[in-house]
Amino acid sequence: MSTTAQPWKSDSWFVSPWNFAKEVTAGFKPPARLRIHDVTLRDGEQQAGIVFTRDEKIRIAEKLAEAGIHRIEAGTPAVSPNDEAAIKEIVKRKLGPEIFVLSRCMIDDVQRAVDCGVDGVTLEIPSSEHLVEHSYKWSMEKATDLSIKATRYAHEQGLYVSFFPVDATRSNIDWFLQLIQRVAAEGHMDALGLVDTFGVLSPHGASYYARTMRKHISQPLEVHFHNNFGMAVANTIMAVLEGGEVIHSTVTGIGEGGGNCPMIEVTMALKILYGVDASLKYEMFSELYDLISTLAGRGPNRPFVGEETYDVESGMVVSWHRNSRSAYPTETVPIDPALVGHRGPRYVMGKKSGIDSIAIWAQQLGLTLDKDEGTEILRRVKLHSHDMKRQLTEDEFKDIANAVKSGR
Numbered sequence: 001m002s003t004t005a006q007p008w009k010s011d012s013w014f015v016s017p018w019n020f021a022k023e024v025t026a027g028f029k030p031p032a033r034l035r036i037h038d039v040t041l042r043d044g045e046q047q048a049g050i051v052f053t054r055d056e057k058i059r060i061a062e063k064l065a066e067a068g069i070h071r072i073e074a075g076t077p078a079v080s081p082n083d084e085a086a087i088k089e090i091v092k093r094k095l096g097p098e099i100f101v102l103s104r105c106m107i108d109d110v111q112r113a114v115d116c117g118v119d120g121v122t123l124e125i126p127s128s129e130h131l132v133e134h135s136y137k138w139s140m141e142k143a144t145d146l147s148i149k150a151t152r153y154a155h156e157q158g159l160y161v162s163f164f165p166v167d168a169t170r171s172n173i174d175w176f177l178q179l180i181q182r183v184a185a186e187g188h189m190d191a192l193g194l195v196d197t198f199g200v201l202s203p204h205g206a207s208y209y210a211r212t213m214r215k216h217i218s219q220p221l222e223v224h225f226h227n228n229f230g231m232a233v234a235n236t237i238m239a240v241l242e243g244g245e246v247i248h249s250t251v252t253g254i255g256e257g258g259g260n261c262p263m264i265e266v267t268m269a270l271k272i273l274y275g276v277d278a279s280l281k282y283e284m285f286s287e288l289y290d291l292i293s294t295l296a297g298r299g300p301n302r303p304f305v306g307e308e309t310y311d312v313e314s315g316m317v318v319s320w321h322r323n324s325r326s327a328y329p330t331e332t333v334p335i336d337p338a339l340v341g342h343r344g345p346r347y348v349m350g351k352k353s354g355i356d357s358i359a360i361w362a363q364q365l366g367l368t369l370d371k372d373e374g375t376e377i378l379r380r381v382k383l384h385s386h387d388m389k390r391q392l393t394e395d396e397f398k399d400i401a402n403a404v405k406s407g408r
Contacts, residue, residue, distance in 0.1 A: 007275045019273050030276045031245040035070040036263060037222060040292060041086075042073045042102050043260055044250035048311035048348050049298065051389045056295045057086040058093070064251075065095035067288050068280040071246070073100045073122060077112035079352060080382045084116065091117040100162070105143075105150035113159060120160030122193065123150055127165030129175055134328050135320035144179055151187035162222055164193040169201050169209065170334075177216055184217060191220040191246065194239055198334045199228030199258050199303075206235035210242035224248035228258035228335070230303050233266045240276060247278075251292050252299060256317065257309060259300030264289060297389075310337050310345040313391070315354015318347050322356045349392040351385035353378065365394070367401055376404045 008017040018024065041057050044050065052060065061072050074091075077084040091099050098119040103109035105125040113121045125147045126132045132143050147163070154161045163183055168176055183189050194209055201209065206225065213221055223244040225235045236247055253262030264285050270276040293299060301309040310333060312318055317332065324331040325345075337344050347360050358374045358381070369377065380400045385392060392400075 013272050015272055020275070028241045028274075029243045030241055030274070031243055033245070034240065034270070034276055034278045035246045036267065036278055036280065037071040037073060037100065037246050037248045038064050038069045038251065038263065039073045039102075039224075039248050039260060040064070040250040040252075040254065042075050043248075043256070044252075044254040044292075044296070045075075046256045046314050046352060047254045047259070047296075047298075047301065048256070048308055048313040049350070049391055050254060050296045051351050051385055052295060053386060053389060054082050054086040054089070057083075058089055060292060060295065061090045061095060062093070063284075063288050063291055065097050066281070067284040069097050071098045071100055071120075073102060073248075074118070076102045077116055078103070078109055080386065082351075082382075082386050084112065087116045087118065098160075100160075102164070103150075103154075105146040107150060107153055110150055110154045110157065110159070113154070114157045118159070120162060120190075121154050122162045122164045123147070123154060124164040124166050125150075126167060127176055127179055127195075128167040128171035130170070130328070130331060131167045131320070134324040134331050137323055140175070144182055147179065147183045148187035151183055151189060155188035155190075160190050161188050162191045162193055163189045164224070165195055167197045168194070169196045169205070170198070173212070180213075180217060184219065189217075189219050191222050192217055193222045193224050193248070194244065196225040196235065199226030199232060200334050201225065201231065201235050202229075203231060203234045203238045206231075207238040207242055210239040210244055214243055220245045222246035222248060223261075225261050226255065226258060227253060227260060227262075227300070228303050230258070232259070232261035233269060236261045236266050237270060237274065240270060241274070250300075251288055252296070254292075254296055254298075254300045256312075256314060257301065258303035258306075262300070304335070304340045305342060310342065311348050312345050313348050313350045313352045313357075315352060315357055318354060318360065319356045321345060321347070322360065349381060349385075349397055350390070351382050353381055353385075361394075361397055362401065365398060365401075367405075369401070369405075373401075373404050377401050380404065 008015045074087040075083040100120040101113045102122045221244045223239040225232045249263035250260040251263045253259045267278045320332045
């Protein structure tokens with residue numbers, strides 16, 4: 001927290017002194033050191049329609065390093081060979097920030113992270129009982145066992161482990177606490193991600209989340225909140241004021257659905273309105289924003305009513321929808337789009353698509369595919385999307401599918 005006599009006024013800003021009244025700041029417990037874990041190259045690119053090429057990812061990583069970002073989540077090695085190559089090159093360049101990747105709680109995924117030479121891994125697992133059962137078709141014990149084995153293996157391989165429980169904010173709190181305590185005791189957890197996958201927390205709920213976790217675990221807390229209600233900045237600030245030490249954010253706010261917490265807004269608000277400084281090179285923010293906006297070709301989706309807010313490209317999320325949406329429509333789209341007069345989700349085809357995306361499109365187009373054909377079509381789809389830097393059209397998908405089926 002700022003200790004200057006008048007933190008609300010300097011040569012660079014003049015804001016409300018009320019922000020610093022003792023009645024306002026009583027109870028604030030910000031960390032001694034706040035760090036930024038940038039997820040533009042992974043979660044930002046997960047926004048439907050955004051494709052960063054290998055060279056673009058390297059350019060963005062270099063600029064993030066120049067701006068003083070502490071960590072870069074460079075991607076997910078399992079997404080594509082191009083992603084894996086970009087991650088390895090970013091690691092090779094030794095830019096300064098710690099390099100992380102996102103991996104599922106599976107040994108093979110962790111090994112991919114190890115092979116990339118990264119410093120740490122964000123290990124994700126579904127953590128709400130309904131998402132586990134309806135969208136993954138797993139038992140709760142399977143989710144726990146996978147978490148324990150994967151986190152332990154990652155630690156044994158020398159990786160820093162940030163445990164990332166997906167959909168935690170819609171879970172039963174007793175089950176959730178049991179999960180993280182077992183992972184901490186039987187697996188390994190260097191830090192716990194406070195994850196609001198669908199952006200459904202209120203600011204007061206975010207404060208409760210961080211405060212409750214702090215009571216039950218001693219590991220550092222990392223804050224990863226989405227913006228589906230436009231609350232990501234406020235929620236992140238509330239969690240930081242309860243001791244959250246690392247903010248997961250994207251520079252411009254891009255990300256799936258309503259987007260991720262925008263780094264520029266949240267760090268400027270913390271610095272100027274709360275006196276909590278992430279120690280970044282703030283003078284580079286405009287340059288960084290311009291680069292990423294240009295390469296992404298778009299900004300974040302507008303919550304609720306954006307044209308592409310409900311579009312899904314991520315293969316894993318498409319699988320969630322395929323497994324649960326017909327029987328449980330608010331499982332993967334927590335707010336019915338019809339509530340605001342919007343159409344339902346569209347499953348678009350691109351670099352981040354998975355095998356279920358191929359199956360859905362093939363069925364819609366009346367194509368019958370065997371397993372090997374589906375796998376080869378997916379490989380070509382990813383390459384085509386990367387090379388064209390966009391999603392595929394229906395005709396392009398048909399051409400690829402027909403070429404595979406004819407042996408070309």
